[in-house]
Amino acid sequence: MLNGPSNWDQWISTIQKFALTQSIWAQIDPSSISRVPCLKYPEEPLITVVKPTARLITDLAIDELRIYEFLYNRYRTELQAYKDQQRSLAFIQEFIIKTVGNYYSTISDEHDVASELVLLKRRLQPSGWVQQKEILSKYQFILNSPDRTDITAWVTNWQKVFTDAKRIGLPEAQGLRPTQSFLESICRIDNSFSDYWTNKLEDEARSNLQGWEERFPDGIEISEIFERTQATKAANTSLNQASFAVYKGQNSTLNTQPESFTSSNDPCTSGPSSKKPACPCGWKHYFSECYYINKALRPNNFKPSLERQQKVDDFLKVPSNNAKVNAALKKANNFRQKQNSESYESSGQNLPSIQAVAAASTASTFSQPSLNCSNYPLKNSFILDSGSDGHICNEFSRFSNYFSKPSTAVAGSGQFDILGYGTVFMKISTGLFQLNNVAYIPSFHTSLASLTRLQSAGISWNPQTGCIFNSEKTICFTKKLYNQYVIEYNKFEPVITESSFSTKGSDIKSVTPTDITIWHERLGHPSSQVLEKVLKNNSILPSEIKKELENCEPCKLAKAKRVVAFLVKDDYTKLILFYALSNSSAQELVGCIGNVQRFVKTQFSLDICVVHRDNDVSLQQEYQNFISDHGILDEPTAPYTPAQNGSAERSGGVISSKARTMRISSNLPQFLWPEIWKTAVFIYNRLPHRDSRLMSASTVLSSAQIEIDKKSWISPTEKMVILLQKNQQRAPSISTDLSVHHTYG
Numbered sequence: 001m002l003n004g005p006s007n008w009d010q011w012i013s014t015i016q017k018f019a020l021t022q023s024i025w026a027q028i029d030p031s032s033i034s035r036v037p038c039l040k041y042p043e044e045p046l047i048t049v050v051k052p053t054a055r056l057i058t059d060l061a062i063d064e065l066r067i068y069e070f071l072y073n074r075y076r077t078e079l080q081a082y083k084d085q086q087r088s089l090a091f092i093q094e095f096i097i098k099t100v101g102n103y104y105s106t107i108s109d110e111h112d113v114a115s116e117l118v119l120l121k122r123r124l125q126p127s128g129w130v131q132q133k134e135i136l137s138k139y140q141f142i143l144n145s146p147d148r149t150d151i152t153a154w155v156t157n158w159q160k161v162f163t164d165a166k167r168i169g170l171p172e173a174q175g176l177r178p179t180q181s182f183l184e185s186i187c188r189i190d191n192s193f194s195d196y197w198t199n200k201l202e203d204e205a206r207s208n209l210q211g212w213e214e215r216f217p218d219g220i221e222i223s224e225i226f227e228r229t230q231a232t233k234a235a236n237t238s239l240n241q242a243s244f245a246v247y248k249g250q251n252s253t254l255n256t257q258p259e260s261f262t263s264s265n266d267p268c269t270s271g272p273s274s275k276k277p278a279c280p281c282g283w284k285h286y287f288s289e290c291y292y293i294n295k296a297l298r299p300n301n302f303k304p305s306l307e308r309q310q311k312v313d314d315f316l317k318v319p320s321n322n323a324k325v326n327a328a329l330k331k332a333n334n335f336r337q338k339q340n341s342e343s344y345e346s347s348g349q350n351l352p353s354i355q356a357v358a359a360a361s362t363a364s365t366f367s368q369p370s371l372n373c374s375n376y377p378l379k380n381s382f383i384l385d386s387g388s389d390g391h392i393c394n395e396f397s398r399f400s401n402y403f404s405k406p407s408t409a410v411a412g413s414g415q416f417d418i419l420g421y422g423t424v425f426m427k428i429s430t431g432l433f434q435l436n437n438v439a440y441i442p443s444f445h446t447s448l449a450s451l452t453r454l455q456s457a458g459i460s461w462n463p464q465t466g467c468i469f470n471s472e473k474t475i476c477f478t479k480k481l482y483n484q485y486v487i488e489y490n491k492f493e494p495v496i497t498e499s500s501f502s503t504k505g506s507d508i509k510s511v512t513p514t515d516i517t518i519w520h521e522r523l524g525h526p527s528s529q530v531l532e533k534v535l536k537n538n539s540i541l542p543s544e545i546k547k548e549l550e551n552c553e554p555c556k557l558a559k560a561k562r563v564v565a566f567l568v569k570d571d572y573t574k575l576i577l578f579y580a581l582s583n584s585s586a587q588e589l590v591g592c593i594g595n596v597q598r599f600v601k602t603q604f605s606l607d608i609c610v611v612h613r614d615n616d617v618s619l620q621q622e623y624q625n626f627i628s629d630h631g632i633l634d635e636p637t638a639p640y641t642p643a644q645n646g647s648a649e650r651s652g653g654v655i656s657s658k659a660r661t662m663r664i665s666s667n668l669p670q671f672l673w674p675e676i677w678k679t680a681v682f683i684y685n686r687l688p689h690r691d692s693r694l695m696s697a698s699t700v701l702s703s704a705q706i707e708i709d710k711k712s713w714i715s716p717t718e719k720m721v722i723l724l725q726k727n728q729q730r731a732p733s734i735s736t737d738l739s740v741h742h743t744y745g
Contacts, residue, residue: 001099001280003311006134008124011099012117015092022088023081030117039085042078045071089113096120102314135164139172143185150430150473151189155227158182162219176201178219186226193229197222234462234469280315281308287325288332297432376445377482380490382426384461384468384478386451391438393424393447399440400424409441416441426488428476433487449487516545517552525555553664565677566592569651571612573723574689575716576651578681580674586622593626604724608632655680688713 002011012030019025026032027039047054050068054060060068093113100107106123107116138161146154165173172181179201187194197217204212217225276284281292291298292312316322380395390409393399402422409416418439426433426449435449451461459470466478466485478485520531528545535545549555566579566589577599579592593611600606610633627634659673659680668676714722 001278001311001315002101002103002120002124003280003282003314005124005130008121012121015095015117018095019088019092022085024085024088027085028089028092028114028117030114030121039082039089042075042082044075101318132168132170135161135168136170136172139165139170143181146185146189151227151230152473155223158223159220162223166219173219176213176216176218179217179222182219182222182226190226190230193226234467234474280312280321282311286332287328293325294329375492377492378446378484378486378489379492380447381481381486381492382447382449382488383484383486384451385448386461388448388450389452391424391435391448391450391453392441392444393435393438394440394442394444395447396440396442398424398447399438402440407439409439416443428488430476433475446484516549520549520552525552565655567651567655567681568593568596570716570720573716573719574651575685575720576655576681578655578678580677590622590626593623597630604720610635613637651684655684658684685716688715688718 002008015028016025019028024039045068047057047060047068049071050064051060054064057065057068093116096107096113096116097104100120103120103123106119110116110119142154142158142161162173162178166178172178180198183194183198183201201216204216276286278284279287279290279293281290283290287293289297290312291302292304292309293316316325382393392409396402399422402420404420405418406420407418409418418441420440421437422440424435424438424447426435435453454461454468459468459475461468461478463485466480468475468478468487476487478487479489480486481489516531516535519535520526523531523534526534528549531545531549566581568577568579569575577596579595581588581592597608600608608630611627612635614637624634626632655677659677662668662680663670663673663676
């Protein structure tokens with residue numbers, strides 16, 4: 001996928017390799033100044049070329065016929081080559097369309113492959129200075145972050161970046177400087193290797209024999225030597241027996257399913273990547289294994305790269321790509337469910353009741369199991385057990401595909417009840433590690449992974465370094481805590497009494513940032529400060545709580561107090577005018593009243609005579625000065641008697657409710673509220689209202705004399721038109737027919 005200038009060289013190199021094998025690179029090379037013209041259809045030879053006077057092939061002599069056959073065979077060869085090259089161009093065109101990504105608009109109006117590549121080259125090929133800066137940044141980044149968990153992948157990346165740096169002539173990639181930089185970088189991984197070759201380099205430099213720099217390993221050679229050395233060490237390490245034995249002598253049917261592992265040098269790569277497709281994030285794995293696409297797989301310590309996340313987001317913006325990803329995720333989910341169901345059927349029939357005796361050294365620890373009083377510091381962690389031939393987990397929430405299969409197990413002099421089996425994912429530094437057929441023992445003091453089961457799946461462990469690895473890569477490292485080799489460590493905080501708080505610690509502990517809204521609703525929509533106090537035992541930042549609560553729609557609606565609009569209602573026609581307010585100040589309100597006066601005067605040739613209003617404290621001396629200057633009679637309502645201005649109060653509530661309903665039902669963004677209020681007023685003015693003094697609009701417009709009909713319905717706009725017609729004034733330039741307006745919905 002062409003993601004930008006960063007991978008332009010790699011992308012065009014792919015096209016170049018294919019075009020060279022098909023002998024068409026000269027026709028499409030975007031860097032060529034004098035490009036070979038496009039392919040031409042070969043011309044079929046005529047008889048007259050051999051003999052100008054011939055009309056038919058029978059007119060040719062034997063020698064002339066042989067010449068014509070030679071020319072015709074050459075034509076057929078050229079025709080076949082032309083067709084092959086046309087197919088190759090069509091293939092390159094298809095490749096460009098599929099991989100050009102967001103840069104399709106650059107070539108949307110062009111249909112010639114050569115011209116398309118020229119346009120893309122002008123758009124994407126980085127300048128020499130930019131390319132040097134980018135490659136130098138990658139070069140330094142890889143040297144500063146050696147990956148001890150996957151040496152092979154890290155060395156491969158180093159060799160790739162080093163080759164690019166050497167190709168463009170970076171000073172850092174010249175001579176033996178790459179060798180020195182590489183040895184300094186791997187010092188933290190293998191100090192002895194680094195010291196040996198550094199000393200050897202200094203000895204050679206001190207001796208200064210002729211040609212020693214050419215004989216000494218360069219960056220590529222020293223990295224290959226280091227990779228072979230690490231592989232030899234991993235293959236020659238021996239295994240020692242670890243402590244804490246459980247399940248010894250268990251039936252081998254528990255090992256019918258291999259372990260599956262999700263790991264690589266990048267947290268979102270899984271398994272051997274040589275046969276897996278390229279992902280938009282830049283690594284090779286399936287969509288269902290990518291942490292940037294399938295976010296449910298992300299471990300707690302995963303930190304996404306902004307650059308890779310942007311690439312994935314751009315890739316998913318294309319509808320066809322989004323559909324492809326959704327189909328892949330659905331297919332992977334169905335396959336996983338099918339696999340788990342088969343695992344249930346096969347393992348559920350063969351799992352025996354486990355009666356195993358543990359080593360005597362563990363009897364004192366587990367002789368009296370008690371779930372409520374256990375304060376073992378590794379209770380919530382996973383340890384590696386070399387003596388057990390089965391996995392154990394004591395936390396039910398970690399199980400998936402769980403099925404009940406009661407049995408028993410013995411550790412030391414204590415006996416434990418096994419309630420069932422299922423699949424559990426361990427969280428390690430490089431991803432997730434899946435354990436199959438894990439026994440659920442809630443009274444067990446810790447969770448453990450069986451080394452015997454891991455070995456049966458081709459996974460080994462080096463007790464000297466704590467490295468867990470297979471034949472292809474390093475999986476993770478164990479660390480020794482509380483005299484145990486721990487794979488996944490989760491800090492355990494013992495609960496003194498269950499009655500100290502009505503909510504269990506495990507419930508609060510399971511809160512994640514995505515559950516903040518749920519707890520906010522459970523606790524009656526408290527403020528962010530209160531919610532922060534309640535969830536203080538969780539690793540949730542106050543900024544995350546505040547960010548989640550900003551999107552709480554019920555809180556916004558229930559706690560809203562600011563006056564956002566100024567509504568003016570005509571007492572006779574019931575026509576409403578709307579003005580949005582920014583700060584509700586007296587000056588702004590007086591300005592709105594002035595706008596109403598000018599609007600009525602200009603549109604309807606009418607004057608404002610009387611203002612009915614409530615006792616709004618925001619209307620201060622500025623309002624009194626305004627009505628005095630314009631001779632308007634002010635009639636405020638008496639205190640505690642809202643019925644005097646009830647019609648306007650009810651209309652304001654109707655408009656507010658209508659606008660809120662329209663926004664929620666159409667899922668409109670909040671910043672459009674002025675337009676939504678304006679639309680609500682527009683619709684209100686054109687909807688019929690019951691009026692005891694006028695007939696329907698159709699009767700009024702067709703009759704010269706107005707008759708009173710107490711059952712008639714009429715809109716405020718129509719009523720305004722009737723009023724103006726009755727007083728022989730100019731009708732307003734507004735439509736009374738709501739059906740011709742596209743206002744909402």
